[in-house]
Amino acid sequence: MNLEFRANAARNTASPVTALLPALVALLRRSWRTILQLATDSPEPHPAWYWPDYLRALAITGLTTAIAFPLSPYFGLVNIVMLYLLVTTIGALRLGRGPSAVLATTNMLAFDFFFVPPLYSFDVEDTKYLFTLGVMLVVALIITNLMVGIRRHREIADAREQRTAVLYAMSRELAVATDAQAMAAAAVRHICAVFHSTAVVLIADARGSLSPMSPDESVGKEAQSPLPAFDLELAQQVVARGERCINDAIYLPLQGSRRVKGVIVVRPQPLAGALPAEQLNLLDAFAAQLALSLQRARLAEAAEAAKISAERALLRNTLLASISHDLRTPLSAIAGAGSLIAQPEYALNADRRTTLGHLIERKARDMSQLLTNVLELMQMEFGSGTLRTDWHAIDDLVALALRTNEARLAQWRTLVNLPTDLPLILVEATLIVQILSNLLENAAKYTPPGTTITVSAAVREKNILLVVADDGPGLPTGDPERLFEKFQRGRSESNIVGVGLGLAICRAAARLHGGDIHAMDNAGGGARFEITLPMERNAPNDLPDGA
Amino acid sequence: MTEAMHLVLIFEDDQAIQNVLRMLFEANGFRVVIADTAARGENDARLHRPDIVVVDLGLPDRDGLNVITAIRAWSPVPIIVLTARTAEAQRLAAFENGADDYVMKPFSAPELLARVRAIVRRHVRGELPMGVLELGDVSIDLGRRVARRRDGREVRLTPLEHRILETLARHGDRIVTHAALIKEVWGPHRNDSRALRVYIGSLRRKLEVDPSRPQHILTELGVGYRLVIDTGAEAGG
Numbered sequence: 001m002n003l004e005f006r007a008n009a010a011r012n013t014a015s016p017v018t019a020l021l022p023a024l025v026a027l028l029r030r031s032w033r034t035i036l037q038l039a040t041d042s043p044e045p046h047p048a049w050y051w052p053d054y055l056r057a058l059a060i061t062g063l064t065t066a067i068a069f070p071l072s073p074y075f076g077l078v079n080i081v082m083l084y085l086l087v088t089t090i091g092a093l094r095l096g097r098g099p100s101a102v103l104a105t106t107n108m109l110a111f112d113f114f115f116v117p118p119l120y121s122f123d124v125e126d127t128k129y130l131f132t133l134g135v136m137l138v139v140a141l142i143i144t145n146l147m148v149g150i151r152r153h154r155e156i157a158d159a160r161e162q163r164t165a166v167l168y169a170m171s172r173e174l175a176v177a178t179d180a181q182a183m184a185a186a187a188v189r190h191i192c193a194v195f196h197s198t199a200v201v202l203i204a205d206a207r208g209s210l211s212p213m214s215p216d217e218s219v220g221k222e223a224q225s226p227l228p229a230f231d232l233e234l235a236q237q238v239v240a241r242g243e244r245c246i247n248d249a250i251y252l253p254l255q256g257s258r259r260v261k262g263v264i265v266v267r268p269q270p271l272a273g274a275l276p277a278e279q280l281n282l283l284d285a286f287a288a289q290l291a292l293s294l295q296r297a298r299l300a301e302a303a304e305a306a307k308i309s310a311e312r313a314l315l316r317n318t319l320l321a322s323i324s325h326d327l328r329t330p331l332s333a334i335a336g337a338g339s340l341i342a343q344p345e346y347a348l349n350a351d352r353r354t355t356l357g358h359l360i361e362r363k364a365r366d367m368s369q370l371l372t373n374v375l376e377l378m379q380m381e382f383g384s385g386t387l388r389t390d391w392h393a394i395d396d397l398v399a400l401a402l403r404t405n406e407a408r409l410a411q412w413r414t415l416v417n418l419p420t421d422l423p424l425i426l427v428e429a430t431l432i433v434q435i436l437s438n439l440l441e442n443a444a445k446y447t448p449p450g451t452t453i454t455v456s457a458a459v460r461e462k463n464i465l466l467v468v469a470d471d472g473p474g475l476p477t478g479d480p481e482r483l484f485e486k487f488q489r490g491r492s493e494s495n496i497v498g499v500g501l502g503l504a505i506c507r508a509a510a511r512l513h514g515g516d517i518h519a520m521d522n523a524g525g526g527a528r529f530e531i532t533l534p535m536e537r538n539a540p541n542d543l544p545d546g547a
Numbered sequence: 548m549t550e551a552m553h554l555v556l557i558f559e560d561d562q563a564i565q566n567v568l569r570m571l572f573e574a575n576g577f578r579v580v581i582a583d584t585a586a587r588g589e590n591d592a593r594l595h596r597p598d599i600v601v602v603d604l605g606l607p608d609r610d611g612l613n614v615i616t617a618i619r620a621w622s623p624v625p626i627i628v629l630t631a632r633t634a635e636a637q638r639l640a641a642f643e644n645g646a647d648d649y650v651m652k653p654f655s656a657p658e659l660l661a662r663v664r665a666i667v668r669r670h671v672r673g674e675l676p677m678g679v680l681e682l683g684d685v686s687i688d689l690g691r692r693v694a695r696r697r698d699g700r701e702v703r704l705t706p707l708e709h710r711i712l713e714t715l716a717r718h719g720d721r722i723v724t725h726a727a728l729i730k731e732v733w734g735p736h737r738n739d740s741r742a743l744r745v746y747i748g749s750l751r752r753k754l755e756v757d758p759s760r761p762q763h764i765l766t767e768l769g770v771g772y773r774l775v776i777d778t779g780a781e782a783g784g
Contacts, residue, residue, distance in 0.1 A: 361655070365653065368653050388635075388636075390740055391739075391740055391741040391744055392744060393744045393747070393748045395748060395751075395759055396744065396747070396748070396766050398759060399759055399760055399761055399766065400766055400768055402759075402760060403760075403765075416757075416759035416760070418759060420752065424741055424744055424745065429768055429769065430635060430768060430769065433768060
């Protein structure tokens with residue numbers, strides 16, 4: 001095989017080796033095409049034709065040749081080929097697909113020009129070198145292709161991981177947000193950070209009209225990006241169609257399960273240019289996440305509202321039922337007693353008339369008490385919840401409660417045990433007197449006459465502790481907390497009037513003051529009710545005398 | 548009894564309560580005039596010159612508070628207000644408009660009668676002279692600012708405590724509102740009830756037999772304080 005051979009005439013020969021050439025050329029061409037194609041639409045950070053990398057490829061070839069050339073006498077052509085392949089592989093690790101392909105080709109050409117005889121010519125003297133060159137190029141291109149592929153996969157994996165991370169960061173914040181406002185604020189914050197843009201969330205109301213979510217007050221002003229300008233009409237169209245729309249800003253629908261909940265408008269920084277497709281997908285994922293959270297918030301709100309309204313309905317119904325029962329009972333006693341007195345032919349003696357008169361008065365007072373309780377509870381449950389507080393001395397309030405119940409407690413022993421250095425408390429006096437009064441009244445209802453009832457108070461850390469305790473039969477069995485539910489009665493005697501509202505009022509009143517009330521067994525037997533009321537600081541104990 | 552001559556004018560629109568009040572006062576030697584509207588009542592007041600006026604704040608034609616103001620404009624006749632227990636703000640407003648006392652509805656007949664009697668007696672007798680004040684165990688010489696127990700031990704009162712006691716005593720058994728008390732004791736520019744509460748507490752500890760159950764210096768919730776001087780006559784209320 002000593003044929004004089006020129007590379008560009010290869011297809012004209014009939015030798016067995018040259019018969020392989022068309023296939024080789026076809027392979028080369030296909031590889032080149034794929035390489036070019038991949039290079040042009042590669043999602044790499046650099047644009048497709050990034051000249052510095054191509055220049056770098058040429059420089060690498062030049063440098064390699066410069067190193068290899070003086071070594072060639074000692075090295076042998078096989079090792080030079082290996083050197084070029086090594087450089088191609090390393091280059092492919094760093095350069096993009098296009099520059100790597102160029103590097104593979106220029107390496108092959110440089111090898112041909114500088115090392116394959118005849119030297120300094122692209123001509124090939126021996127056919128076997130043609131084969132060497134071909135294999136060298138193909139191997140280089142395949143390696144390039146593999147390396148670039150690996151790199152591309154790694155980059156995709158990185159991007160995906162980053163995308164997952166930012167989505168996760170946002171969804172974590174959305175999960176702890178409790179209302180739509182906080183959710184929108186979190187989403188805007190994340191979108192602004194990830195996409196280097198400004199954003200605003202527009203929430204659609206029940207009729208579909210959009211309004212921007214006001215920025216979160218809890219975030220400092222300086223932390224907020226300014227609201228981007230947006231086209232409300234365009235946003236409305238996005239809501240109507242449920243599709244995203246891009247002009248100078250990106251309008252993404254927040255798709256709920258049944259309707260579009262709103263629109264998020266993202267305006268990239270002026271110099272950043274349009275977002276690439278992958279970023280748009282990520283933005284879509286953000287929008288979907290926000291939509292899901294908003295839906296959750298709305299459902300939670302609806303469930304809460306339903307629960308409250310059900311509770312109120314239940315309260316109303318029980319209240320009506322109990323009131324009508326508890327008002328009718330004393331009313332029939334009053335009506336009966338009155339009709340007895342009113343009949344002259346019954347000729348009741350003075351004693352009996354007096355008894356009936358007392359009965360009427362007592363029953364009427366029970367009813368009045370019940371009404372007061374109901375009204376106060378209504379006020380606390382449905383009212384504005386604001387207290388008319390003033391500074392009060394605890395002994396004053398205790399004395400008032402005792403005075404109110406003086407007649408009722410005539411047959412009970414009452415002890416008052418108050419330290420003289422108790423601070424003043426900032427409370428609504430009527431409510432605290434009501435609490436104490438209800439507890440005293442309860443003690444009179446549920447303990448036999450002669451029982452000792454002790455009212456005491458103490459300072460406990462930052463609270464005032466008020467205690468009403470007795471040495472009677474103690475609390476009924478069961479959870480003491482149940483006593484504070486509305487319409488609970490410790491025992492089921494039906495002749496005790498009061499609908500079991502008393503303790504519910506105590507709890508409502510104590511909680512309105514930021515305190516609470518609990519029932520427990522007294523250490524020495526009997527029942528014990530402990531009210532805690534938060535103590536205000538700076539309450540004067542002893543003022544210097546003088547105006 | 549001179550009390551038989553006393554005329555009580557009652558502003559009340561409910562027939563049943565009118566009957567009860569009429570029976571109560573007539574059975575106890577008062578003459579009774581009942582007005583069922585504010586307009587009629589004010590007319591009656593000018594016509595009959597009552598010794599005491601009882602006003603139910605819930606009148607059909609006008610707010611009972613206006614009635615108090617209107618009467619106060621021309622007459623110092625004592626006015627007792629009938630008020631619901633829950634209407635604390637209204638009660639205070641009644642005092643600011645010039646009411647002398649209040650009785651909570653639903654009222655007890657003996658209590659209302661006792662209040663009316665006390666107030667009429669005091670009105671007839673005039674304001675208390677600045678003399679010696681007897682509060683149970685302790686007698687206080689308001690002029691010389693000395694307080695002694697019956698056994699001769701001195702009770703030391705600070706100047707401010709004296710001034711509070713003096714102010715309460717000057718109003719006899721009538722309620723003194725917080726604002727009025729603070730204004731008279733501390734001057735017009737103080738509006739802090741805290742000091743007042745503290746001093747009232749310390750006065751009670753010095754003067755009351757059982758400070759946790761005061762018999763003389765009584766708190767009227769949301770309104771003010773009342774000094775009960777003649778305990779024997781009023782304890783039954």
